[in-house]
Amino acid sequence: MVIWIVGLSGAGKTTLAEAVVAHARRTRPDVVLVDGDAVRAAFGDDLGHSMADRRRNAERMMGLCLWLEGQGFGVVCAILSLFPEHRAEMRTRAAAYREVFVDAPVAQLRARDGKGLYARFDRGEIRDVAGLDLPFPAPEAPDLTIRNDGPPEALLAHVPALAGLLTGAGVAA
Numbered sequence: 009m010v011i012w013i014v015g016l017s018g019a020g021k022t023t024l025a026e027a028v029v030a031h032a033r034r035t036r037p038d039v040v041l042v043d044g045d046a047v048r049a050a051f052g053d054d055l056g057h058s059m060a061d062r063r064r065n066a067e068r069m070m071g072l073c074l075w076l077e078g079q080g081f082g083v084v085c086a087i088l089s090l091f092p093e094h095r096a097e098m099r100t101r102a103a104a105y106r107e108v109f110v111d112a113p114v115a116q117l118r119a120r121d122g123k124g125l126y127a128r129f130d131r132g133e134i135r136d137v138a139g140l141d142l143p144f145p146a147p148e149a150p151d152l153t154i155r156n157d158g159p160p161e162a163l164l165a166h167v168p169a170l171a172g173l174l175t176g177a178g179v180a181a
Contacts, residue, residue, distance in 0.1 A: 009077065009082050009083065009102075009104040009105075009173060010077050010084075010102040010104070010105050011028065011106050011173060012089065012095065012105065012106070013028075013084065013087070014087055014088065014109055014150070015156075016138055016144055017117065017125050017126075017139075018116075018121060018122060019117060019156055020110045020112065020160075020163045021088075024108070025086035027164055028170045028174075031167050032082060035175045036082060038082060040082070041084050042083060043086045043087075044069065044086060047065065047072065057136055063091060066087065066089065070097065070101075073085050074101055074102060078103075082174035089147075092145050092148070095147060106170075107147055107150040108152045108153075108154065109146065109150040110156050111146070112156040112157055116156075117139070129141075
């Protein structure tokens with residue numbers, strides 16, 4: 009099973025993914041987290057943020073998720089997921105796949121801005137920021153859309169159902 013959590017930077021992907029993994033590990037210790045920033049770091053931060061580099065990093069993440077799933081692990085992946093064709097490929101190649109779109113308004117993402125990404129963009133220090141000057145094609149038919157524009161508890165309310173997909177204890181609404 010691969011749970012593919014997508015959304016813009018600051019939307020809550022990693023927060024949700026970490027909580028789902030922690031919850032699932034209570035009964036299934038072989039659940040792993042694959043996070044976009046962590047994968048970049050694990051491979052030596054050898055890629056930038058050009059479209060080609062973003063594609064390469066996404067392909068690494070896809071390969072890693074599919075390999076782990078093939079080894080019997082439950083996988084929760086937090087990824088920007090800019091490429092709809094990658095989502096479609098994961099849906100067909102993974103033995104079991106659920107796509108979760110964490111949707112948050114850009115104004116809220118700018119207010120959160122935990123990495124300072126949006127502020128650096130506004131100061132003209134960086135460009136090619138998904139959702140600003142780089143188009144982000146939102147998933148057309150995710151298995152679950154979570155609107156994350158409220159308190160953290162609202163986002164985390166989805167954790168038990170998502171973890172249940174990994175442990176066999178239920179299904180996501």
